[in-house]
Amino acid sequence: KVGIGGGSICxxxxxxxxxxxxxSALLDVVRERDVYAAETGQYVPICCDGGVLNDYHMAIAFAMGADFMMLGRYFARFDESPSRLVRVDGQFFKEYWGEGSQRARNWARYDQGGDKLVFEEGVDGYVPYAGSLYENVALTMAKLKATLTSCGSTTLRSFHDNAVLVELSQQSYLQNTHEVQLRERPYDPGR
Known part of the structure:
Protein backbone atom coordinates (compact mmCIF):
# COMPACT_ATOMS: atom_id res chain seq x y z
CA LYS A 1 0.00 0.00 0.00
CA VAL A 2 1.53 3.27 -1.14
CA GLY A 3 0.41 6.62 0.18
CA ILE A 4 0.43 8.71 3.32
CA GLY A 5 -1.63 11.86 3.38
CA GLY A 6 -2.99 11.76 -0.17
CA GLY A 7 -6.48 10.53 0.60
CA SER A 8 -9.43 12.89 0.27
CA ILE A 9 -10.15 12.85 4.00
CA CYS A 10 -6.57 12.50 5.27
CA SER A 24 6.02 10.51 -6.91
CA ALA A 25 5.59 7.91 -4.18
CA LEU A 26 3.80 5.50 -6.51
CA LEU A 27 6.39 5.82 -9.29
CA ASP A 28 9.28 5.22 -6.85
CA VAL A 29 7.68 2.13 -5.31
CA VAL A 30 6.68 0.70 -8.70
CA ARG A 31 10.25 1.12 -9.97
CA GLU A 32 11.64 -0.78 -6.97
CA ARG A 33 8.91 -3.42 -7.18
CA ASP A 34 9.79 -4.06 -10.82
CA VAL A 35 13.51 -4.38 -9.96
CA TYR A 36 12.60 -6.83 -7.18
CA ALA A 37 10.40 -8.83 -9.56
CA ALA A 38 13.18 -9.03 -12.15
CA GLU A 39 15.69 -10.21 -9.53
CA THR A 40 13.51 -12.69 -7.65
CA GLY A 41 10.67 -13.60 -10.00
CA GLN A 42 8.20 -12.49 -7.31
CA TYR A 43 5.70 -9.83 -8.32
CA VAL A 44 4.31 -7.74 -5.47
CA PRO A 45 0.95 -6.06 -6.27
CA ILE A 46 0.80 -2.39 -5.36
CA CYS A 47 -2.19 -0.54 -3.94
CA CYS A 48 -2.39 3.19 -4.68
CA ASP A 49 -3.87 4.72 -1.52
CA GLY A 50 -4.80 8.34 -2.22
CA GLY A 51 -4.78 10.87 -5.01
CA VAL A 52 -7.79 9.45 -6.86
CA LEU A 53 -10.43 12.15 -7.25
CA ASN A 54 -11.69 11.66 -10.81
CA ASP A 55 -12.11 8.58 -12.97
CA TYR A 56 -9.12 9.54 -15.09
CA HIS A 57 -6.92 9.48 -11.98
CA MET A 58 -7.58 5.73 -11.87
CA ALA A 59 -6.21 5.42 -15.40
CA ILE A 60 -3.15 7.44 -14.42
CA ALA A 61 -2.53 5.25 -11.36
CA PHE A 62 -2.78 2.11 -13.52
CA ALA A 63 -0.44 3.67 -16.10
CA MET A 64 2.05 4.38 -13.32
CA GLY A 65 1.97 0.72 -12.29
CA ALA A 66 -0.62 0.41 -9.53
CA ASP A 67 -2.44 -2.92 -9.54
CA PHE A 68 -5.41 -1.69 -7.52
CA MET A 69 -6.35 1.32 -5.43
CA MET A 70 -8.19 2.52 -2.38
CA LEU A 71 -11.36 4.33 -3.44
CA GLY A 72 -12.98 5.48 -0.22
CA ARG A 73 -14.34 8.76 -1.56
CA TYR A 74 -15.42 7.11 -4.80
CA PHE A 75 -17.58 4.49 -3.07
CA ALA A 76 -18.81 6.75 -0.25
CA ARG A 77 -20.90 8.80 -2.73
CA PHE A 78 -23.31 6.04 -3.71
CA ASP A 79 -26.67 4.76 -2.48
CA GLU A 80 -25.02 1.54 -1.33
CA SER A 81 -22.68 3.36 1.06
CA PRO A 82 -23.86 2.83 4.64
CA SER A 83 -23.51 6.52 5.51
CA ARG A 84 -26.50 8.83 5.71
CA LEU A 85 -27.75 10.84 2.74
CA VAL A 86 -28.08 14.47 3.85
CA ARG A 87 -29.23 17.70 2.26
CA VAL A 88 -26.96 20.72 2.66
CA ASP A 89 -27.93 24.06 1.09
CA GLY A 90 -30.30 22.32 -1.32
CA GLN A 91 -27.77 19.72 -2.53
CA PHE A 92 -27.50 16.07 -1.56
CA PHE A 93 -24.38 14.63 0.02
CA LYS A 94 -23.31 11.42 1.72
CA GLU A 95 -21.54 11.59 5.06
CA TYR A 96 -17.88 10.59 4.86
CA TRP A 97 -15.16 10.49 7.49
CA GLY A 98 -11.59 9.33 7.77
CA GLU A 99 -10.29 6.46 9.86
CA GLY A 100 -8.13 8.92 11.76
CA SER A 101 -11.05 11.20 12.62
CA GLN A 102 -12.58 11.66 16.04
CA ARG A 103 -15.78 10.10 14.68
CA ALA A 104 -14.00 6.86 13.80
CA ARG A 105 -12.02 6.60 17.04
CA ASN A 106 -14.17 3.70 18.24
CA TRP A 107 -12.32 1.39 15.86
CA ALA A 108 -9.07 2.23 17.72
CA ARG A 109 -6.93 2.09 14.61
CA TYR A 110 -5.21 5.31 15.64
CA ASP A 111 -5.43 4.69 19.38
CA GLN A 112 -3.43 7.30 21.25
CA GLY A 113 -4.60 6.18 24.69
CA GLY A 114 -7.31 7.81 26.76
CA ASP A 115 -10.95 8.41 25.90
CA LYS A 116 -10.44 10.55 22.83
CA LEU A 117 -7.89 11.29 20.16
CA VAL A 118 -5.22 13.80 21.08
CA PHE A 119 -5.20 14.92 17.46
CA GLU A 120 -6.93 13.77 14.31
CA GLU A 121 -5.43 12.47 11.07
CA GLY A 122 -8.73 12.44 9.19
CA VAL A 123 -11.64 14.80 8.68
CA ASP A 124 -15.38 14.33 9.02
CA GLY A 125 -17.42 15.76 6.17
CA TYR A 126 -19.54 15.12 3.10
CA VAL A 127 -19.05 13.99 -0.49
CA PRO A 128 -21.40 14.85 -3.36
CA TYR A 129 -24.13 12.23 -3.72
CA ALA A 130 -23.77 10.30 -6.98
CA GLY A 131 -26.70 7.85 -7.04
CA SER A 132 -26.40 4.19 -7.97
CA LEU A 133 -23.15 2.29 -7.55
CA TYR A 134 -24.09 -0.03 -10.42
CA GLU A 135 -24.57 2.75 -12.97
CA ASN A 136 -21.51 4.71 -11.88
CA VAL A 137 -19.15 1.74 -11.80
CA ALA A 138 -20.30 0.85 -15.31
CA LEU A 139 -19.49 4.41 -16.42
CA THR A 140 -16.07 4.31 -14.73
CA MET A 141 -15.27 0.95 -16.34
CA ALA A 142 -16.31 2.26 -19.75
CA LYS A 143 -13.96 5.23 -19.32
CA LEU A 144 -11.07 2.98 -18.25
CA LYS A 145 -11.63 0.61 -21.19
CA ALA A 146 -11.81 3.56 -23.60
CA THR A 147 -8.57 4.97 -22.17
CA LEU A 148 -6.76 1.67 -22.67
CA THR A 149 -8.16 1.40 -26.19
CA SER A 150 -7.05 4.94 -27.05
CA CYS A 151 -3.56 3.99 -25.86
CA GLY A 152 -3.45 0.75 -27.85
CA SER A 153 -3.59 -1.53 -24.81
CA THR A 154 -5.79 -4.51 -24.08
CA THR A 155 -4.51 -5.24 -20.56
CA LEU A 156 -3.49 -3.16 -17.57
CA ARG A 157 0.00 -4.67 -17.80
CA SER A 158 0.49 -3.53 -21.41
CA PHE A 159 -1.00 -0.16 -20.47
CA HIS A 160 1.61 0.27 -17.72
CA ASP A 161 4.46 -1.05 -19.86
CA ASN A 162 3.67 1.22 -22.82
CA ALA A 163 2.25 4.33 -21.16
CA VAL A 164 4.06 7.60 -21.70
CA LEU A 165 3.39 9.96 -18.82
CA VAL A 166 3.85 13.68 -19.37
CA GLU A 167 3.23 16.64 -17.11
CA LEU A 168 0.64 19.06 -18.44
CA SER A 169 0.98 22.81 -18.11
CA GLN A 170 -1.77 25.02 -16.76
CA GLN A 171 -2.36 26.19 -20.34
CA SER A 172 -3.09 22.60 -21.36
CA TYR A 173 -5.98 22.49 -18.91
CA LEU A 174 -7.34 25.75 -20.31
CA GLN A 175 -7.38 24.21 -23.79
CA ASN A 176 -10.20 21.88 -22.83
CA THR A 177 -13.69 23.11 -23.67
CA HIS A 178 -13.07 26.83 -24.16
CA GLU A 179 -14.89 29.83 -25.61
CA VAL A 180 -18.00 27.68 -25.81
CA GLN A 181 -21.09 28.11 -23.69
CA LEU A 182 -22.16 24.59 -22.79
CA ARG A 183 -25.84 23.71 -22.80
CA GLU A 184 -25.26 21.18 -20.06
CA ARG A 185 -22.24 19.75 -18.32
CA PRO A 186 -20.89 16.71 -20.20
CA TYR A 187 -19.50 15.24 -17.01
CA ASP A 188 -19.65 15.55 -13.25
CA PRO A 189 -16.57 17.51 -12.12
CA GLY A 190 -16.86 15.79 -8.74
CA ARG A 191 -16.05 12.40 -10.29
Missing amino acids: ITRDQKGIGRGQA
Whole structure:
Protein backbone atom coordinates (compact mmCIF):
# COMPACT_ATOMS: atom_id res chain seq x y z
CA LYS A 1 0.00 0.00 0.00
CA VAL A 2 1.53 3.27 -1.14
CA GLY A 3 0.41 6.62 0.18
CA ILE A 4 0.43 8.71 3.32
CA GLY A 5 -1.63 11.86 3.38
CA GLY A 6 -2.99 11.76 -0.17
CA GLY A 7 -6.48 10.53 0.60
CA SER A 8 -9.43 12.89 0.27
CA ILE A 9 -10.15 12.85 4.00
CA CYS A 10 -6.57 12.50 5.27
CA ILE A 11 -4.79 15.32 7.10
CA THR A 12 -1.72 13.33 8.20
CA ARG A 13 0.62 15.65 6.26
CA ASP A 14 -0.77 18.66 8.10
CA GLN A 15 -0.68 16.97 11.49
CA LYS A 16 2.61 15.05 11.35
CA GLY A 17 4.52 16.61 8.47
CA ILE A 18 5.03 13.24 6.75
CA GLY A 19 3.94 11.91 3.39
CA ARG A 20 4.62 13.06 -0.14
CA GLY A 21 2.93 13.51 -3.49
CA GLN A 22 1.04 10.39 -4.47
CA ALA A 23 2.38 10.19 -8.03
CA SER A 24 6.02 10.51 -6.91
CA ALA A 25 5.59 7.91 -4.18
CA LEU A 26 3.80 5.50 -6.51
CA LEU A 27 6.39 5.82 -9.29
CA ASP A 28 9.28 5.22 -6.85
CA VAL A 29 7.68 2.13 -5.31
CA VAL A 30 6.68 0.70 -8.70
CA ARG A 31 10.25 1.12 -9.97
CA GLU A 32 11.64 -0.78 -6.97
CA ARG A 33 8.91 -3.42 -7.18
CA ASP A 34 9.79 -4.06 -10.82
CA VAL A 35 13.51 -4.38 -9.96
CA TYR A 36 12.60 -6.83 -7.18
CA ALA A 37 10.40 -8.83 -9.56
CA ALA A 38 13.18 -9.03 -12.15
CA GLU A 39 15.69 -10.21 -9.53
CA THR A 40 13.51 -12.69 -7.65
CA GLY A 41 10.67 -13.60 -10.00
CA GLN A 42 8.20 -12.49 -7.31
CA TYR A 43 5.70 -9.83 -8.32
CA VAL A 44 4.31 -7.74 -5.47
CA PRO A 45 0.95 -6.06 -6.27
CA ILE A 46 0.80 -2.39 -5.36
CA CYS A 47 -2.19 -0.54 -3.94
CA CYS A 48 -2.39 3.19 -4.68
CA ASP A 49 -3.87 4.72 -1.52
CA GLY A 50 -4.80 8.34 -2.22
CA GLY A 51 -4.78 10.87 -5.01
CA VAL A 52 -7.79 9.45 -6.86
CA LEU A 53 -10.43 12.15 -7.25
CA ASN A 54 -11.69 11.66 -10.81
CA ASP A 55 -12.11 8.58 -12.97
CA TYR A 56 -9.12 9.54 -15.09
CA HIS A 57 -6.92 9.48 -11.98
CA MET A 58 -7.58 5.73 -11.87
CA ALA A 59 -6.21 5.42 -15.40
CA ILE A 60 -3.15 7.44 -14.42
CA ALA A 61 -2.53 5.25 -11.36
CA PHE A 62 -2.78 2.11 -13.52
CA ALA A 63 -0.44 3.67 -16.10
CA MET A 64 2.05 4.38 -13.32
CA GLY A 65 1.97 0.72 -12.29
CA ALA A 66 -0.62 0.41 -9.53
CA ASP A 67 -2.44 -2.92 -9.54
CA PHE A 68 -5.41 -1.69 -7.52
CA MET A 69 -6.35 1.32 -5.43
CA MET A 70 -8.19 2.52 -2.38
CA LEU A 71 -11.36 4.33 -3.44
CA GLY A 72 -12.98 5.48 -0.22
CA ARG A 73 -14.34 8.76 -1.56
CA TYR A 74 -15.42 7.11 -4.80
CA PHE A 75 -17.58 4.49 -3.07
CA ALA A 76 -18.81 6.75 -0.25
CA ARG A 77 -20.90 8.80 -2.73
CA PHE A 78 -23.31 6.04 -3.71
CA ASP A 79 -26.67 4.76 -2.48
CA GLU A 80 -25.02 1.54 -1.33
CA SER A 81 -22.68 3.36 1.06
CA PRO A 82 -23.86 2.83 4.64
CA SER A 83 -23.51 6.52 5.51
CA ARG A 84 -26.50 8.83 5.71
CA LEU A 85 -27.75 10.84 2.74
CA VAL A 86 -28.08 14.47 3.85
CA ARG A 87 -29.23 17.70 2.26
CA VAL A 88 -26.96 20.72 2.66
CA ASP A 89 -27.93 24.06 1.09
CA GLY A 90 -30.30 22.32 -1.32
CA GLN A 91 -27.77 19.72 -2.53
CA PHE A 92 -27.50 16.07 -1.56
CA PHE A 93 -24.38 14.63 0.02
CA LYS A 94 -23.31 11.42 1.72
CA GLU A 95 -21.54 11.59 5.06
CA TYR A 96 -17.88 10.59 4.86
CA TRP A 97 -15.16 10.49 7.49
CA GLY A 98 -11.59 9.33 7.77
CA GLU A 99 -10.29 6.46 9.86
CA GLY A 100 -8.13 8.92 11.76
CA SER A 101 -11.05 11.20 12.62
CA GLN A 102 -12.58 11.66 16.04
CA ARG A 103 -15.78 10.10 14.68
CA ALA A 104 -14.00 6.86 13.80
CA ARG A 105 -12.02 6.60 17.04
CA ASN A 106 -14.17 3.70 18.24
CA TRP A 107 -12.32 1.39 15.86
CA ALA A 108 -9.07 2.23 17.72
CA ARG A 109 -6.93 2.09 14.61
CA TYR A 110 -5.21 5.31 15.64
CA ASP A 111 -5.43 4.69 19.38
CA GLN A 112 -3.43 7.30 21.25
CA GLY A 113 -4.60 6.18 24.69
CA GLY A 114 -7.31 7.81 26.76
CA ASP A 115 -10.95 8.41 25.90
CA LYS A 116 -10.44 10.55 22.83
CA LEU A 117 -7.89 11.29 20.16
CA VAL A 118 -5.22 13.80 21.08
CA PHE A 119 -5.20 14.92 17.46
CA GLU A 120 -6.93 13.77 14.31
CA GLU A 121 -5.43 12.47 11.07
CA GLY A 122 -8.73 12.44 9.19
CA VAL A 123 -11.64 14.80 8.68
CA ASP A 124 -15.38 14.33 9.02
CA GLY A 125 -17.42 15.76 6.17
CA TYR A 126 -19.54 15.12 3.10
CA VAL A 127 -19.05 13.99 -0.49
CA PRO A 128 -21.40 14.85 -3.36
CA TYR A 129 -24.13 12.23 -3.72
CA ALA A 130 -23.77 10.30 -6.98
CA GLY A 131 -26.70 7.85 -7.04
CA SER A 132 -26.40 4.19 -7.97
CA LEU A 133 -23.15 2.29 -7.55
CA TYR A 134 -24.09 -0.03 -10.42
CA GLU A 135 -24.57 2.75 -12.97
CA ASN A 136 -21.51 4.71 -11.88
CA VAL A 137 -19.15 1.74 -11.80
CA ALA A 138 -20.30 0.85 -15.31
CA LEU A 139 -19.49 4.41 -16.42
CA THR A 140 -16.07 4.31 -14.73
CA MET A 141 -15.27 0.95 -16.34
CA ALA A 142 -16.31 2.26 -19.75
CA LYS A 143 -13.96 5.23 -19.32
CA LEU A 144 -11.07 2.98 -18.25
CA LYS A 145 -11.63 0.61 -21.19
CA ALA A 146 -11.81 3.56 -23.60
CA THR A 147 -8.57 4.97 -22.17
CA LEU A 148 -6.76 1.67 -22.67
CA THR A 149 -8.16 1.40 -26.19
CA SER A 150 -7.05 4.94 -27.05
CA CYS A 151 -3.56 3.99 -25.86
CA GLY A 152 -3.45 0.75 -27.85
CA SER A 153 -3.59 -1.53 -24.81
CA THR A 154 -5.79 -4.51 -24.08
CA THR A 155 -4.51 -5.24 -20.56
CA LEU A 156 -3.49 -3.16 -17.57
CA ARG A 157 0.00 -4.67 -17.80
CA SER A 158 0.49 -3.53 -21.41
CA PHE A 159 -1.00 -0.16 -20.47
CA HIS A 160 1.61 0.27 -17.72
CA ASP A 161 4.46 -1.05 -19.86
CA ASN A 162 3.67 1.22 -22.82
CA ALA A 163 2.25 4.33 -21.16
CA VAL A 164 4.06 7.60 -21.70
CA LEU A 165 3.39 9.96 -18.82
CA VAL A 166 3.85 13.68 -19.37
CA GLU A 167 3.23 16.64 -17.11
CA LEU A 168 0.64 19.06 -18.44
CA SER A 169 0.98 22.81 -18.11
CA GLN A 170 -1.77 25.02 -16.76
CA GLN A 171 -2.36 26.19 -20.34
CA SER A 172 -3.09 22.60 -21.36
CA TYR A 173 -5.98 22.49 -18.91
CA LEU A 174 -7.34 25.75 -20.31
CA GLN A 175 -7.38 24.21 -23.79
CA ASN A 176 -10.20 21.88 -22.83
CA THR A 177 -13.69 23.11 -23.67
CA HIS A 178 -13.07 26.83 -24.16
CA GLU A 179 -14.89 29.83 -25.61
CA VAL A 180 -18.00 27.68 -25.81
CA GLN A 181 -21.09 28.11 -23.69
CA LEU A 182 -22.16 24.59 -22.79
CA ARG A 183 -25.84 23.71 -22.80
CA GLU A 184 -25.26 21.18 -20.06
CA ARG A 185 -22.24 19.75 -18.32
CA PRO A 186 -20.89 16.71 -20.20
CA TYR A 187 -19.50 15.24 -17.01
CA ASP A 188 -19.65 15.55 -13.25
CA PRO A 189 -16.57 17.51 -12.12
CA GLY A 190 -16.86 15.79 -8.74
CA ARG A 191 -16.05 12.40 -10.29
